[in-house]
Amino acid sequence: MKKSDFTPFHFNGAALKFIDQTLLPLEEKYIETDRYEIIAEAIEKLEIRGAPAIGVCAAYALALSLKNSGTQSVFETAYARLKRTRPTAVNLFWALETMRAGYMPGAEDNFQRLSKIAVSIHEKEIYNCAQISLHGSKLITKPSNSLTHCNTGELAVAGMGTALGVIKQAYDDGNIIHVYADETRPLYQGSRLTAYELAKAGIPFSVQIDSAAAVLIAAGKVDFVITGADRIAANGDSANKIGTFNLSVLCKAYNIPFYIAAPTTTIDRKTGSGKEIVIEERKPEELSFHKDTPIFPAEYPVFNPAFDVTPAENITAIITEEGVFRYPYDFK
Numbered sequence: 445m446k447k448s449d450f451t452p453f454h455f456n457g458a459a460l461k462f463i464d465q466t467l468l469p470l471e472e473k474y475i476e477t478d479r480y481e482i483i484a485e486a487i488e489k490l491e492i493r494g495a496p497a498i499g500v501c502a503a504y505a506l507a508l509s510l511k512n513s514g515t516q517s518v519f520e521t522a523y524a525r526l527k528r529t530r531p532t533a534v535n536l537f538w539a540l541e542t543m544r545a546g547y548m549p550g551a552e553d554n555f556q557r558l559s560k561i562a563v564s565i566h567e568k569e570i571y572n573c574a575q576i577s578l579h580g581s582k583l584i585t586k587p588s589n590s591l592t593h594c595n596t597g598e599l600a601v602a603g604m605g606t607a608l609g610v611i612k613q614a615y616d617d618g619n620i621i622h623v624y625a626d627e628t629r630p631l632y633q634g635s636r637l638t639a640y641e642l643a644k645a646g647i648p649f650s651v652q653i654d655s656a657a658a659v660l661i662a663a664g665k666v667d668f669v670i671t672g673a674d675r676i677a678a679n680g681d682s683a684n685k686i687g688t689f690n691l692s693v694l695c696k697a698y699n700i701p702f703y704i705a706a707p708t709t710t711i712d713r714k715t716g717s718g719k720e721i722v723i724e725e726r727k728p729e730e731l732s733f734h735k736d737t738p739i740f741p742a743e744y745p746v747f748n749p750a751f752d753v754t755p756a757e758n759i760t761a762i763i764t765e766e767g768v769f770r771y772p773y774d775f776k
Contacts, residue, residue, distance in 0.1 A: 452599045453492065453501055455566070457559065458511070460504045464491045465599055469640040478512075480505040480522045487529040487536075490631065494600020495674045495710055496569045499535030502526045503562035506543045510555040519547060519554070532683055532724045532751050534675040534712040539565055566602050572707035573603030575765035580610030580670070580705050583761065583768065584619040588667035591624040591657060594685035595637035596672035596705065606705040607670040608641060610763065615647050623649040624660055628685060630730045630748070654687050661694045668701040669694075673762075676704070676711045680756030680773025681718030686749050692758035701760040708764050711775045718753035726750050 453462035460483060461476040475491070477483065483505035486492045492501045509522030527540055546561045547554055584590075590611055594600075597608035604612055614620045623642055628634035635651045642649040652660070660666050669691050673682040682688075682704050695702035715721060728746035732739055762769045769775075 452497065453504075453602075455504050455559075455563065460501065460508065462486065462492055462501065463599070465493055465637060466491050468599075468636050469643075478508050480509040480526065483508070484525050484529050487526075493633070494595065495533040495535040495672070496572075496601040496606070496707060497599070498530060498533050499539035499709065500562070500566045500569055500602050502529070502536050503539040503543050503565045504559075506540060507555060507558035507562045510558060514552065514554050516547075516549050530724060531722045532674050534715075535707075535709050538709050569602035569707065569709070571603070572709070572765040573601050573605055573609050576606050576705050576707065576763055577604055577609035577613040579765070579768050580607075580703065580763040581613035581617055581619070583701070583703065583763070584610070584614040584617070584668070587619055587621050588614075589622045589624065589665055590614075590620060591626070591660065591666045591669045591691070592638060593626045593634065593654075593669075593671045593688055593691060594628045595633040595641070597638065597641040599637050599641065600672065605641075606672045606707065606763075607703070608638065610670055610703075610705050612645055612647070615645075620647065623647055624657075624666060625649055625651050626654045626657060626687065626691075627651055628687065629654055633685065654690075657691055658694055661698050661700065666700060668703060670703040670705060673704050673706040673710050674751060675715070675721050676706060676762065676775065677715045677717050677721060677756075678711075678713050678773075678775045679717045680759060680762060680769075680771065680775070681721070682706075682754045682756070682759060682762070683718065683721045683723065683751045684754065686752050689752040689754045689758075692754045695760075696758050702754075702758060703761050703763060704754070704759055705763040708766055711764075713775055718755065721751075721753055723752070724750040 459478040597605035625638045626634045675683040
């Protein structure tokens with residue numbers, strides 16, 4: 445497999461450098477900053493996105509809040525600001541709580557201490573992705589065509605990817621023939637980001653509109669579907685990019701595997717089921733505009749949820765760094 449020649453984000457000990465994902469694949473622009481406010485805005489604007497990546501970058505941002513002023517009030521302000529950037533991805537809250545536990549009021553070395561904790565979170569996610577890829581690839585035992593939704597590769601995580609990492613490893617093993625990448629409306633994370641990563645990895649792929657998945661699956665052109673998750677409830681119900689639930693229903697109807705690949709940091713053991721997961725609703729302009737061009741009148745009502753919830757019984761297996769889990773799930 446051809447190695448990717450980009451790094452989505454990097455912490456040099458004094459600043460965070462990250463690629464602006466909203467400009468991909470047409471422009472590779474990096475932003476370097478030591479201001480947590482800029483990183484918070486980047487997460488909200490989806491310049492940084494993907495549940496594990498959000499958690500890692502939020503951890504670096506919280507550490508950077510202490511770079512020039514180590515007061516507790518600055519730390520608490522930064523913590524609160526970062527916490528409200530995205531409500532659904534549980535990795536964000538896990539990372540922030542891990543960082544908060546390492547903060548020592550009045551200590552002079554809080555910036556250095558929290559920077560080390562953020563690096564350890566980053567390294568853990570890289571390890572998680574490698575293990576997820578190995579566990580998941582063992583489920584792909586023959587040359588297969590895969591379909592995936594949204595983006596779950598290097599851009600979304602810290603390492604080779606979750607669902608896309610499984611695909612990459614299975615491709616190296618000789619068991620991926622072709623990947624169908626949903627465009628993933630309305631922000632095109634599939635056609636802009638997943639296709640970008642597949643092209644860099646040298647893996648054969650096609651981009652299709654989200655609603656073409658049914659045609660492909662009904663025609664027998666898809667052997668399995670694999671996606672990531674932004675939050676997994678204790679019973680296995682999983683929130684992921686809007687459109688994921690549809691795919692799970694199709695897989696169930698046509699009796700093909702539907703897999704979710706995510707680190708255990710995505711499992712929210714305090715949330716009993718998907719009914720308790722808060723679903724983020726995005727701005728109407730994401731639907732009513734294409735870049736700066738209006739598509740329909742601004743006064744039209746818009747329903748724009750960022751995620752949906754796939755019931756646990758629709759999920760063939762949940763792949764984590766700890767291994768492969770099957771229904772019924774009990775992550776309590």
